[in-house]
Amino acid sequence: MAMSGTWTALACLVVSSAAWAQNVADGRDVYGPCAACHGQHAEGGKGGEYPRLAGQPVSFLLNSLKQFQDRQRLNLPMFPYAEPRELSEQDMRDVAAFITAIELPTKMPPISPDAPALERLLAAERVLVVPKVKGDAEKGKALFRKNCGSCHGRSAQGKASRDAPRLVGQYPNYLERQFAAFKKGERAGGEDHPMNGVLDEVSPADFTDVLAWLTSIQDQAPEPEGSTDAGVAAPVTPPEKKP
Amino acid sequence: MTTPRRFTLALSLLLATASLADEKADKATDKTFRIKCGQCHGKDGKGQTKKGAPMGMRDMASADFQAGSDDDWRKAIVDGFKREKDGKPQEMDGFREELDDAQVDALIRYVRALKK
Numbered sequence A: 001m002a003m004s005g006t007w008t009a010l011a012c013l014v015v016s017s018a019a020w021a022q023n024v025a026d027g028r029d030v031y032g033p034c035a036a037c038h039g040q041h042a043e044g045g046k047g048g049e050y051p052r053l054a055g056q057p058v059s060f061l062l063n064s065l066k067q068f069q070d071r072q073r074l075n076l077p078m079f080p081y082a083e084p085r086e087l088s089e090q091d092m093r094d095v096a097a098f099i100t101a102i103e104l105p106t107k108m109p110p111i112s113p114d115a116p117a118l119e120r121l122l123a124a125e126r127v128l129v130v131p132k133v134k135g136d137a138e139k140g141k142a143l144f145r146k147n148c149g150s151c152h153g154r155s156a157q158g159k160a161s162r163d164a165p166r167l168v169g170q171y172p173n174y175l176e177r178q179f180a181a182f183k184k185g186e187r188a189g190g191e192d193h194p195m196n197g198v199l200d201e202v203s204p205a206d207f208t209d210v211l212a213w214l215t216s217i218q219d220q221a222p223e224p225e226g227s228t229d230a231g232v233a234a235p236v237t238p239p240e241k242k243p
Numbered sequence B: 001m002t003t004p005r006r007f008t009l010a011l012s013l014l015l016a017t018a019s020l021a022d023e024k025a026d027k028a029t030d031k032t033f034r035i036k037c038g039q040c041h042g043k044d045g046k047g048q049t050k051k052g053a054p055m056g057m058r059d060m061a062s063a064d065f066q067a068g069s070d071d072d073w074r075k076a077i078v079d080g081f082k083r084e085k086d087g088k089p090q091e092m093d094g095f096r097e098e099l100d101d102a103q104v105d106a107l108i109r110y111v112r113a114l115k116k
Helices: A003-038 A058-069 A089-100 A117-125 A137-147 A172-184 A204-216 B003-041 B070-079 B101-112
Strands: B081-085 B088-092
Touching: A003 A089, A058 A089, A137 A204, A172 A204, B003 B101, B070 B101
Parallel strands: none
Antiparallel strands: B081 B088
């Protein structure tokens, strides 16, 4: 590469990195008003009245904000904040970039007992453990893997490629409300919505079992996509056959 | 009722039941296709979706797509794949844990029926 080409490439890299950093920093500012309900660390609020947003895939966050803005998804508390004059397309991108990067531990990180109380308090504030649900977790796991896993991921971590949200670590009462809303056709849907029809054969009792499983794995490392319960990694790269 | 009449009635009932069962199975496969495949391939199978178009997804009804064997398709449905085709990255999730053998077979028949 000629020297000038190298400089151009370097300049582009620096500019794009700066633009990305700026986006996340701007996103922190955009997030300010959201924190009143969704919490300072996007951990959700009022014990699940407002959902956890931290760590959700960017594509899901963007889709959701657009659905609120376009009134495809009706939600009274979100109404004023999603107005186009309040939330531009760039704001949506920035805030989504900020929120997706927030990681919330499920255990208190190691911290020196001599650490200042404020430091311990701040670390504790980020720990999110949602209430466990009683039910048949094994049955719930099987139901989840059969009906939900390909979009939400086999360990329910969400999948950006499917615009599908993370479900593990989400408040079970919030998920129950969404389950009911999807079943009644109240949540953004339409014939082409990916959730359309998915829950038709899933009863509320089944869903309780799914919640029992989801809340039982919140502190476990996710299983790799493409693996199976037998522990055998499924082949994912067959060569393309030449006709 | 005479015996031939009884036989005709029984046969008609049997055929009607079979036809009803087929219709139910078709509806179930149609729904499975829409939920599991339609998001990327489109409910018409043409691949012109938000996910499918950037991958250069082929129309399932095309001769090119239909040239794949049942075994190729079964492997793709069950195991998924990650590859590059015509310079475009393509990725498909495997449905090993979501679809049983009968559903996979029904989907293969469904996609074969899309042939132009």
